[in-house]
Amino acid sequence: MSKGKPMFSILTILVLCCWFAARIRAQNPSSCVSSSCGGVSISYPFRLATDHPNCGHPDPIFKLQCLQNRPILQSGSGKFVVQSISYNNFSMRVSDLGVVDKNYSSCPAYSSNSLGTQYISPGQSNEDIILVNCLKPVSHPSYVEDPVCGNPSAFSNSSRVYSYLVVGWVPPSGMTDSCVEDRRTLVSSDTLVGNSNYTMIHDSMAYGMDLTWFRALCGECKGFCSVEDNKISCRHVCYEDTPFSERTFGFLIFVVGVGIGSLLVLRFIFGVLFVVGFLLYKRRKQRSSTDKAEAKALELEKR
Numbered sequence: 001m002s003k004g005k006p007m008f009s010i011l012t013i014l015v016l017c018c019w020f021a022a023r024i025r026a027q028n029p030s031s032c033v034s035s036s037c038g039g040v041s042i043s044y045p046f047r048l049a050t051d052h053p054n055c056g057h058p059d060p061i062f063k064l065q066c067l068q069n070r071p072i073l074q075s076g077s078g079k080f081v082v083q084s085i086s087y088n089n090f091s092m093r094v095s096d097l098g099v100v101d102k103n104y105s106s107c108p109a110y111s112s113n114s115l116g117t118q119y120i121s122p123g124q125s126n127e128d129i130i131l132v133n134c135l136k137p138v139s140h141p142s143y144v145e146d147p148v149c150g151n152p153s154a155f156s157n158s159s160r161v162y163s164y165l166v167v168g169w170v171p172p173s174g175m176t177d178s179c180v181e182d183r184r185t186l187v188s189s190d191t192l193v194g195n196s197n198y199t200m201i202h203d204s205m206a207y208g209m210d211l212t213w214f215r216a217l218c219g220e221c222k223g224f225c226s227v228e229d230n231k232i233s234c235r236h237v238c239y240e241d242t243p244f245s246e247r248t249f250g251f252l253i254f255v256v257g258v259g260i261g262s263l264l265v266l267r268f269i270f271g272v273l274f275v276v277g278f279l280l281y282k283r284r285k286q287r288s289s290t291d292k293a294e295a296k297a298l299e300l301e302k303r
């Protein structure tokens, strides 16, 4: 078994080497006091445009305008009203600037596509709302008639346009080829219940969508940055830049492979030892029998 021990230590070293060092980092803003706009508390990484530039994260997405007592997030061409910021879990809720609560004549003005930025991106629990204009009426549970936000001149060859809000993912069979997408927005899935009508979807759009901004706190994390138990975690991986959870299966196969490999090597060594031992034994037996034969022959000669 002397061969097994070095194998085991090599394995241990490998495991130790490739284990990541999880480091928890929390960046604390310096001496800036938090601001407020429309009841929303604004502190690092956010800042108001009127705050000192050093007070927020350097990326301009964190610079909020306070307009008519509403904090406005500008992302690309899109403008969104910040409804709330949660500093405990690095999330926020924003609504399209075009959507005014309880004014059912107001419509989303921007596409949620403008929200996939380096530091701020949609959270896990949103639902797509797609504005479509159709040539023909559509009867499908996911299509909710939209009396307001449609584009009457969506088709140059038809004066009659049927407009809908399509909620969530629609199977391809449910998407009719007489419809073209106009805009899409997101709403927090907390607010949507089945069989919504236009009023309810409008209320959801006014409530807004969930975004996450934890990447602002990843600092110089070169590994895999994520949120775990409401804390920023940075994992340094040794052989791959992929998160451990995605790696576990491959790693398991690797460990099992190394185990099987070392067993095979041990088997081979023992096999060789056995064969050599057997040959030696046989040779000895042969020699002793020839010795015996020689002795017998000598005895016979003597007689």
Ligand SMILES: *[C@@H]1O[C@H](CO)[C@@H](O)[C@H](O)[C@H]1NC(C)=O
Pocket (backbone or CB within 6 Å): 086, 088, 089, 091, 123, 210
């Ligand atoms: C973050 O926390 C707030 C309350 O502090 C909660 O309303 C919100 O749903 C949480 N968001 C996520 C993504 O966990």
Ligand SMILES: *[C@@H]1O[C@H](CO)[C@@H](O)[C@H](O)[C@H]1NC(C)=O
Pocket (backbone or CB within 6 Å): 100, 103, 104, 105, 106, 107
């Ligand atoms: C409701 O929104 C529409 C479209 O944005 C606007 O023209 C109208 O003035 C608003 N109505 C009220 C009462 O604010």
Ligand SMILES: *[C@@H]1O[C@H](CO)[C@@H](O)[C@H](O)[C@H]1NC(C)=O
Pocket (backbone or CB within 6 Å): 135, 155, 157, 158
């Ligand atoms: C109108 O144009 C659309 C393409 O924009 C086409 O799919 C549709 O068949 C046309 N309808 C008529 C009645 O010509």
Ligand SMILES: *[C@@H]1O[C@H](CO)[C@@H](O)[C@H](O)[C@H]1NC(C)=O
Pocket (backbone or CB within 6 Å): 197, 198, 199, 200
């Ligand atoms: C939408 O549904 C809600 C609740 O079922 C109802 O109160 C409201 O009147 C409906 N609105 C329209 C436009 O049908």
